[in-house]
Amino acid sequence: MSEEILAFLGGGSMATSLIAGLIDDGWDPERISVAEPDRRQQEHLSDRWGVHVTHDNNEVAQRGTTVVLCVKPQIMATVVRGVASTLGARHPQPLVVSIAAGVREPDIRRWLNYDAAVVRAMPNTPALVRSGAAALYANAFVSEVQRNRAESILRAVGITLWFEDEDLLDAVTALSGSGPAYLFLWMELMASTGERLGLSREAANLLTLQTAFGAAKMALESSESPSMLRSRVTSAGGTTEQALKVLQQADLERIFYEALNRARERAVELGRLYGGK
């Protein structure tokens, strides 16, 4: 791993979360290169994280032993085609990792125009604090060494899970890729309700966040299911029971299914819209 150079194409939110987590985990910033068009973001990346930053995608594609595609699905075809000859001409050719929602591996390989080793990854923003969750899928050209390399990058910032069926990455996108936003919404709602019940904003926020953290930690560390943990804190005739009754009347199961299924459908749609280019 000592010669490993990580090259990011696109240095926005998700790339920054990964870079921050990797550096926090001990990655040498000098072994990270980022191509990013926005000058303010370039400055942020180099001042805050000390990584090499340029506006030139081909410069970064030339350096990386692993090239991580971190641009929006909408511009993925243009960006990949723009570095295809640089990557294809290299010996050995670098591993290409895409984190884009929806964009399919066969489309990435077609844009690259050679039998590229491609891993698709679906991380999430808690990578920033090394508590991410990432799904991975490798095509047939990815060697065992490259598989381990992709996994070690994502594992530096959280947990990883491999999938053999690429289609399942759309479900992962809906669940954990977009998932932090659902939980942030839940926290917003709990905190603002706490305020309505008379608590100060600071107290309501702190109590909400620590409760969310504590419940997640407890569920992760327990051998019992969340459903069992929930029933244990719901005593008959108690306060929790009253609140849960109201929540369950709202048919949360259907609402969650509809919400996540819409996110999954959007991932499929992004793949169709921007993969076919």
Ligand SMILES: NC(=O)c1ccc[n+]([C@@H]2O[C@H](COP(=O)([O-])OP(=O)(O)OC[C@H]3O[C@@H](n4cnc5c(N)ncnc54)[C@H](OP(=O)(O)O)[C@@H]3O)[C@@H](O)[C@H]2O)c1
């Ligand atoms: N955010 C998440 O929670 C999350 C989770 C999992 C996966 N993803 C995936 O991660 C990818 C990036 O998402 P994001 O949220 O990080 O978006 P973002 O913050 O908009 O980052 C994309 C970055 O790429 C830059 N860029 C635009 N054109 C470029 C070009 N031609 N060459 C190189 N860089 C270019 C953008 O610069 P400008 O701002 O100047 O256009 C921007 O800084 C997406 O494909 C998304 O599906 C995101």
